[in-house]
Amino acid sequence: MKLLFLGDLVGRTGRTAVIDQLPAIVETQQLDFVVVNGENSASGFGITEAILQDVLDAGADVVTTGNHVWDQRDTLVYIERQDRLLRPLNYPAGTPGRGAHLYTARNGAQVMVANVMGRVYMDAMDDPFARIERVVDDCPLGQVADAIIIDMHAEATSEKQAMGHFLDGRVSLVVGTHTHVPTADHQILPGGTAYMSDAGMCGDYDSVLGMEKDEPVNRFQRKIPGNRFTPASGEATISGVAVETDDRTGLALRVAPVRIGGRLEPVLPSFWQS
Ligand SMILES: [Fe+2]
């Protein structure tokens, strides 16, 4: 199967780049399944139901989130009827929505997607390792699921790497989100799981994490909040990771970064059509 995962959409520039360009990418590359992290797509904070629908209509099969999932208050309500929107799995019992789900891909295959949040330098959550293990045990790769994609939303690269190795051989892809900066450590781990510490953001990289840079620079210097954070509005770079999996085992055969447009050096997988 041909999978694509895109990192956090930040603001209007990030989401419109993906909404405008994803349909052609899906068509040209004959992608079977696409996951997009949407936690910053509404002015940098959360996601509205209208934006969710636009991203799904553009070709995303699932939209994941993270610590910003509830920034738009309506999300607590509409997430119950939107099973293609995931929030972190390791929120307390009774939290609205779901953190993992099994979906049918365009080619008829079964794809499990889970969204889990780290605990290092982030608000305390339930143990992400124990929670994800239960979900993966219930949906074995190569038996129930043809592919399994894990969005590990976390600050610390150590915790993300640990999750990669913890799940190695049991899932197709462990990819980090949340730092908004793409890493260059994409690889297939010894057990066959594709891994990348962070997918980067889909947003304007002339910024601080996708936000207009003046206010973040001011806060670091003065420690006094001045203005609100607003998303930077220059041309976005679409940033993520592409994976090809073995149809029989569900494990990764190839993994490569994807960067399109904006300020970062462009790169497309060698196994994509040019
Ligand atoms: Fe984010």
Ligand SMILES: [Fe+2]
């Ligand atoms: Fe985040």
